[in-house]
Amino acid sequence: xxxxxxxxxxxxxxxxxxxxxxxxxxxxxxxxxxxxxxxxxxxxxxxxxxxxxxxxxxxxxxxxxxxxxxxxxxxxxxxxxxxxxxxxxxxxxxxxxxxxxxxxxxxx
Numbered sequence: 513x514x515x516x517x518x519x520x521x522x523x524x525x526x527x528x529x530x531x532x533x534x535x536x537x538x539x540x541x542x543x544x545x546x547x548x549x550x551x552x553x554x555x556x557x558x559x560x561x562x563x564x565x566x567x568x569x570x571x572x573x574x575x576x577x578x579x580x581x582x583x584x585x586x587x588x589x590x591x592x593x594x595x596x597x598x599x600x601x602x603x604x605x606x607x608x609x610x611x612x613x614x615x616x617x618x619x620x
Contacts, residue, residue: 517613526610533603540597549589553582 518526543549553574555561560577567573574583610618 518610519615522610522615522618526607529603529607529610533600533607536596536600536603540593540600543593549593551582551586551589553579 553564555564564570564573564577571583571587574580574586606618608618609615
């Protein structure tokens with residue numbers, strides 16, 4: 513039997529979610545390999561670096577100090593990849609529930 517506790521009508525959905533999970537995981541691995549979310553900010557002096565390192569909120573500091581575009585791009589990339597990673601965990605948990613026969617939880 514393919515999935516012991518999973519009713520047969522859900523096998524196709526589970527296979528599709530496994531495929532989606534693999535594709536998204538591959539996207540995240542390639543994004544890390546290509547360093548798509550990496551950023552480098554060049555500061556003019558040690559004083560500015562020290563001021564930046566002391567800031568409680570780096571995005572707010574960048575906005576106040578003429579680095580708004582960099583701040584925005586960093587925030588977009590960080591948010592996108594964080595949500596994508598969380599979604600992968602969500603799919604994995606759904607698949608885990610499905611394999612244990614908890615279909616209502618898995619596909620809610």
